[in-house]
Amino acid sequence: MALRTILVSDVPSLPESVYGLSDQGLDLSKSKPFRLPGFSVIGHRGNGMNVLQSSDRRTRGFKENSILSFNSAAKFPIDFIEFDVQVTKDDYPVIFHDDFIYSEENGIVNESRVTDLSLSEFLLYGPQREAEKIGKTLMRKSKDGNVLKWDVDLDDCLCTLQEAFERVEQSLGFNIELKFDDHTVYEREFLVNVLRSVLQVVFDYGKDRPVIFSTFQPDAAKLVRELQSAYPVYFLTDAGNTIYNDDRRNSLEEAIKVCLEGKLQGIVSEVKGVFRNPSAISKIKESNLSLLTYGKLNNVGEAVYMQYVMGIEGVIVDYVEEITESVTVMMIRPSSSPLPSPPSNDDVAITRPEFSQKEIDFLLKLLSQLIQH
Incomplete structure (x- = not known):
């Protein structure tokens, strides 16, 4: 894909009138208290992301980033759902992951950038709220570049x-x-x-709901922190698994710098980046930053437990039901957690094992070696 530039210029700072949030009824002087509720389990795009043509039904049970998926995830003992927000050309925040949206008409695949659509145009894709209306066939581009019909077991409107x-x-x-x-x-x-x-909607409708902002875009991360102090802001990083032109995105060390410079509250890292560089965890903690992770390894109960031992504060997962069950059985949650109690067994007492620092260092070294390839 060619690099797309939007009026590149070096704007040193913007006057209060440009931000304008307080003029629209937002009280930014009041900061809502926030802390992660113990070890947090976060549903990725709701009840898990969709994978086209996967044989694993868990990856296509519910349409990702939909109200149906969100409320399905809410049936399990999780703390947050994670979802992706973009803004249409007429300034409406919508929930959709991909930069482009695809549809097929008369055998021809049409591509549109989500942010180039109006809200009404965006909502024409997929199932419609009115039963008598038929929406545009919703397609998706796979990693190998093929555009395929976006099939799931239980569909829902955008x-x-x-x-x-x-x-x-x-x-x-x-x-x-x-x-x-x-x-x-x-x-x-x-x-x-x-x-x-985005902030206008959050302040108008957020009420007392816990909210975390996160983004891979370092300038946007700093700006959303600058624009408000009510909600925590986390910087997302692939931690070197993919290399970008912007060096700030390429390591946990750079992520720490972004957070400290922008007075952000935490980092969300690809989990393999943390396992490869476990010493970064102590640096993050010393910087008074929170640390969450995402990635496929977070769908493995043992990997999640290891992160709990390492002091990571939460995981973003696709297999919401399985991981919440694992977290319960492994006794990661405090006793005051709303999680259901694990099955009792008179002969077996489930307790959290105690690890010495030497044992933890060994496990981290082993994990780092296991994921090198």
Whole structure:
């Protein structure tokens, strides 16, 4: 994909009138208290991301990033759901992961950038709210470049951020990933406009729901922290698993710098990056930053437990049911947690094993070696 540039310029700073949030009824002087509730389990795109043509039914049970998927995940003892937010050209925050949306008409595949669509155009894709209406066939590009029909067992309409606040179980926290194209260079003023649109919805409809912001875009991460102090902001990093032109995205050390410079609250790292570089955990803690992880390894109960031992504060997972069960059985949650009690057995007492620092160092070294390839 060619690099797409939006009015590249060096804007030193913007006046108060450009931000304009307080002028629209937002009280940014009040900071809501926030802390992660023990070891947090976070549902990825709701009840898990979709994988096209997968033989694993868990990857296509519910349409990802949908109200149906969110409320399905809420049936399990999780703390947050993670989902992706973009802003349409008419300034409506919508929930969708991919930069481009695809549809087929008369055998021809059509491609549109999500942020180039109006809200009404975006909502025409997939199932429609009105039973008598037929939406555009929703397609998706696979990793190998093929555009395929987006099939799931239980489908749902595309939705907006406002609808998520209004229709998702109120006790469930939101980890809002602010999505931006990796191949686009954004002007500061453009980012401010996008973030204002998102923040307006969050402040209007968030009520007392726990909210975390996260993004891979370092400038957007700093800006959303600058624009408000009510909700924590985490910087997302692939931690070197993929190399980007922006060096700030290529390591945990750079992620720490971004957080300290922008006064962010934490880091969300690809889990393999943490296992390869476990010494970064102590540096993150010394910097008074929180650490969460994402990635396929988080669908393995033993890998999740190892992170708990290492002091990581939460995991973003696809297999919500399986991992919440593992977390319960492994006694990761404190006794005051709303999790159901694990099955009792008079002959077996389930306790958390105690590891010495030497044993932990050995396990971390072993994990680092196991995932080198």
